[in-house]
Structures are given as C-alpha cells and as structure tokens.
Amino acid sequence: EIVLTQSPATLSLSPGERATLSCRASQSVGSSYFAWYQQKSGQAPRLLIYATSNRASGIPDRFSGSGSGTDFTLTISRLEPEDFAVYYCQQYGYSPLTFGGGTKVEIK
Amino acid sequence: QVHLEQSGTELKKPGASVKVSCKTSGYPFFNYNIHWVRQAPGQGLEWMGWIHTYNGDTKYAQRIQGRVTMTTDASTGTAYMELRNLRSDDTAVYYCARDAEGGDYWGRGTLVTVSS
Numbered sequence: 290e291i292v293l294t295q296s297p298a299t300l301s302l303s304p305g306e307r308a309t310l311s312c313r314a315s316q317s318v319g320s321s322y323f324a325w326y327q328q329k330s331g332q333a334p335r336l337l338i339y340a341t342s343n344r345a346s347g348i349p350d351r352f353s354g355s356g357s358g359t360d361f362t363l364t365i366s367r368l369e370p371e372d373f374a375v376y377y378c379q380q381y382g383y384s385p386l387t388f389g390g391g392t393k394v395e396i397k
Numbered sequence: 398q399v400h401l402e403q404s405g406t407e408l409k410k411p412g413a414s415v416k417v418s419c420k421t422s423g424y425p426f427f428n429y430n431i432h433w434v435r436q437a438p439g440q441g442l443e444w445m446g447w448i449h450t451y452n453g454d455t456k457y458a459q460r461i462q463g464r465v466t467m468t469t470d471a472s473t474g475t476a477y478m479e480l481r482n483l484r485s486d487d488t489a490v491y492y493c494a495r496d497a498e499g500g501d502y503w504g505r506g507t508l509v510t511v512s513s
Contacts, residue, residue: 328442335503336499345501377442379442389441
C-alpha cells in the first residue's frame with residue numbers, strides 16, 4: 290500500500306497569502322494518477338486537481354499542482370476566504386487507492 | 398448534470414448490517430465505475446473499494462474484505478454498498494464517487510452510526 294504523508298498538518302495564513310501544501314508518497318506514483326481534494330466542514334470532498342497538475346472543471350486558476358515521483362505540491366497563489374478548508378492528496382494509480390491525512394488551512 | 402444521490406442516515410446496532418445506496422444521474426451509468434470512501438468523525442478519508450459498473454467486478458480494501466459487498470442495479474443507475482457485522486469503528490460518513498480522475502463527482506454522504 291502506498292502511504293501518503295501530508296505536511297504541514299495545519300497551515301495558518303491570512304487571506305491574500307500564498308499556501309504551499311506538500312504530499313510525499315512512500316513509493317513512486319505515476320503523475321497521471323495523483324489528485325488533490327478540498328473538503329469543507331459537513332461537505333463531500335471536491336476534486337481540485339487531477340493528474341498532478343490539471344485543474345478540475347470550475348476550479349479557479351489560483352489553484353495549481355505540481356510534482357513527480359514521490360513529491361507533490363498544491364499551491365494556492367492568493368488565499369480567498371472560501372479557501373480555508375482541509376485538503377487531501379490521493380493516488381489512484383495503484384490499488385488500494387490511498388489518501389493523505391490532510392492539511393488544514395486555517396485563518397491566521 | 399451529473400448527480401449522485403445517496404440514501405439517508407442510518408443508526409445500527411453492533412453486529413447488524415447496513416446497505417447504502419447511490420443513485421446516479423446525468424451520465425451513462427456504464428461509462429464510469431463507482432468508488433466508495435468513508436470518513437470517521439474528525440478523521441481523514443478511507444477508500445473502501447470500487448465496482449465496475451459494466452461487468453460488476455469489484456475490488457475491496459483489505460481492511461474490510463469479507464464484510465463488504467458492492468453491487469449495482471443498472472436498470473436504475475444505482476450502486477449499493479453493504480457492510481456487515483458492524484462495529485463501533487464503522488461509524489462514519491460513507492461517500493460514493495464517480496471513478497474519473499480519482500473521483501470527479503461525489504455524493505453528499507450517508508452517516509452510519511453504530512451504537513448499542
């Protein structure tokens with residue numbers, strides 16, 4: 290099983306600031322099969338990024354993804370009030386599909 | 398418009414079974430597989446398995462293998478997840494998700510509480 294480790298666990302930032310979230314895999318993951326999700330309290334996860342760097346439908350361009358191999362990054366260029374949430378990474382290239390433990394982006 | 402409508406909240410006793418439904422609409426049912434993911438209170442996301450909507454093939458997470466069965470009813474475009482011999486640590490919100498780029502559309506979730 291591929292273990293995904295997200296860091297930091299919590300990120301305290303102000304609106305307008307840049308957020309950089311990391312996800313490290315225990316073994317190499319194909320870049321075509323790596324995703325990021327946003328989850329707000331009481332809601333289902335929402336796909337933000339798929340195949341490492343492709344924005345899902347309707348996702349603003351302030352969200353971007355990058356990485357390869359075992360290291361992946363989600364960047365939010367300028368935080369908007371609605372971006373404060375929990376973010377999960379996921380690999381969907383190998384069974385079992387696995388998620389990271391999440392990074393909470395909170396208002397400083 | 399793609400939509401996954403899940404069944405309502407369930408309260409079950411330990412040892413019982415629960416069957417959660419996920420009715421899809423807005424796209425050809427056979428074109429996408431369905432994942433099931435759960436989330437215990439205050440915890441992260443746990444993949445439970447998926448079902449191939451065309452041929453019924455399934456793949457389950459090892460942790461729940463033997464207690465879970467995923468099925469579909471193509472006539473209604475509905476996927477089902479049954480979990481048996483429920484334990485308190487099965488208390489969670491259960492989600493279905495369409496298998497595209499990981500999971501592009503998700504249901505709103507079904508809360509299953511296991512308590513005596």
